[in-house]
Amino acid sequence: MHPTTQLLQEARDRVTFPTQELTKLLYGNEEIYETFMKAQKVIASEPSIRNHPDYHNWGRKEQIIKSYEKLRIMHQHLNLANSAHWAPMLSLFQGTTPSAVSFGMTVPALRFLGTDEQFNLWGPKFLTMEIVAAYAQTEIGHGSDVQNLETTATYDSQTNDFVLHTPSVQAVKFWPGELGFLSNYALVYAKLIFNGKNKGVHPFMVQIRDISTHKPLKGVVVGDIGPKLGYSTKDNGFLAFENYRIPLNSLLARYVRIENGQFSRHGNEKISYASMMVSRQLIIFIYPRMAAQSLTVAIRYSITRQQFTNDKREENSVLEYQTQQDKLLPRLATCYGMIFAGLRIMELVDDNFHRVLKKDFSTLQQSHAILSALKAWSSQWVVDTAEWCRLSCGGHGYAHYSGIPAIYFDTAPNVTLEGENQVMYLQVARYLLKVLQYVEKNPEKVPFYFNFVLHIKETLANQSTDLGQLLKLTLTLQLISVAKKIKDNMSTGKNFQQIWNEVVGVQLLSVAQRYAEYFTYLVFQEYISSANPSVKEVLQQMCDLYSLQVILDNPNTLIESGRITVEQFKQFNETKIELLNKLKPQALGLVEAFNFSDNALRTCIGCHDGKPYEYIYDWATKENSVNIKGVPQAVNDLMGTKIKARL
Ligand SMILES: Cc1cc2nc3c(=O)[nH]c(=O)nc-3n(C[C@H](O)[C@H](O)[C@H](O)COP(=O)(O)OP(=O)(O)OC[C@H]3O[C@@H](n4cnc5c(N)ncnc54)[C@H](O)[C@@H]3O)c2cc1C
Structure with missing residues (x-):
């Protein structure tokens, strides 16, 4: 067996849980999974649309033409009326998917904001691409x-x-x-x-x-x-x-x-939120899966990449280094949480969609707030993760043949489009403050995923260092603090809008992100409860690692409140290291549960059978059209006969 294939195989053999059980959870339902697998197959098997190794040497016009061809062929194979059918394509193509805006933004707007007659007039023509x-x-x-x-x-x-x-x-x-x-x-x-x-x-x-x-x-x-x-x-x-x-x-x-x-x-005037919900939901559903692609490449590569020897004079896989685990494993844990959150949000949006069509707007604002929080948090996180994965692959991560730079580029715009992230967070904060006001007069109006506001006293009194409890405490403390600051400033005669824009803006962003993190924790726990017993333990470890990382990234609120001592924080760091050690042998199984094909990963360094150096060299010598076409004439002119003639 090839040495790097063997390294991956040994890592696969160390995985102690059935990966297919995680696959089921990660795709939510059979239909989504089957469509995803079918889309991978179609892209890989149709020569005219297969992800092309030389793609990044092409000009923009060539890339655009190719993407239309992909759309035409996918159109023949998949039911574009159903977003579960076309949405998976977004993460599998080289480049963006033409018509995703038409299907993901315009059609939902037409559905929500148009009359039935208008939808019947134009809707079918979208499906035929007329x-x-x-x-x-x-x-x-x-x-x-x-x-x-x-x-x-x-x-x-x-x-x-x-x-x-x-x-x-x-x-x-x-x-x-x-x-x-x-x-x-x-x-x-x-x-x-x-x-x-x-x-x-x-x-x-x-x-x-x-x-x-x-x-x-x-x-x-x-x-x-x-x-x-x-x-x-x-x-x-x-x-x-x-x-x-x-x-x-x-x-x-x-x-x-x-x-x-x-x-x-x-x-309801606020109905205009509803149409944006579909596209934001897709951002949350699809793009953490692109982070999963970058993590798959980075983790496979980190197993096959060897640098320096250990005390037995054997070369170490770079994943053996704690620092490498620290770059990748907490992100993998967060990725799981986000994917579960994306699936839950899909259900919430679907439920809201049916209510709105019956003119029941009762879940509109809470859905908008959850979506906005998760859209903002996940889209920034996906880009950051691509960057960390790139860094973790050293020089090869920087090249397009790793597959990672394209993930960075094609997910970066999500931070801005469909609602600029900070503007989204401000809307979330506004809703959190509104929910806080319900507590005294209308507690029955507090929606399920916001019911932490109903338990403020208990949360503040609870001395537990349970991680979920600490996430809730951080969120609660930040929300109370910003509400108080607004109130105090208003009592000095300042105008609300001025306070909002000039006094509490940074705190508002922070509390909104804390909400996204807490929501993700809640959903993560729900998924663990419903998981097959064979994967509960590894999922709980992932959820703990996720929660610890969130707490360690933003410790100030807990430290300032005096609820957590410096000693306890040191212990959290130790616990995190223990979790890295436990999860390292499971890492390959955790990424391979996503079941990405090599073609979908568009990588030379993260393939299923390893062999990064062979694939890189093959690419450079056989696929890189710059080499195949030979040295450009201008270079020949400069370095060849003309220079000699001058000499
Ligand atoms: C790749 C891409 C695709 C796009 N596709 C579409 C499309 O299909 N259809 C479409 O209509 N549009 C599209 N857009 C536009 C996109 O929706 C807007 O760019 C986005 O909503 C941000 O708005 P803006 O450009 O006005 O940013 P601005 O609002 O001008 O943001 C500039 C800065 O001001 C800050 N800011 C703004 N308001 C506030 C505030 N109230 N408080 C505090 N800070 C604030 C922001 O945080 C940001 O830092 C696309 C954009 C991109 C990049």
């Missing part, structure tokens, strides 16, 4: 502050339609994905002007390109905004309108309507 529609909200001048968008849709009572217009450069739609080339429609968010009055920002389904020629329609200026950090295959675009007429039916009319020349509102 319509691909960008989600055009952000403008050059405003993104987070949606209420200040400047594109106008002015109702014309004479013609009973709207005039869509871009009044200034800063009102140009900028950034929407799939707008640059792919879309023939866009869901455009514009200020509705009715009888000269601003009725707020609302969504309009607008045709922007001709269905048969795909050329922009008259009055529409549209194109691609150019290269970005990562996201090379996503045609983020710009869009401007020059007094462009659109029919009355363009306004998504489930909650606002113009009928018989009258404007009216129906239902």
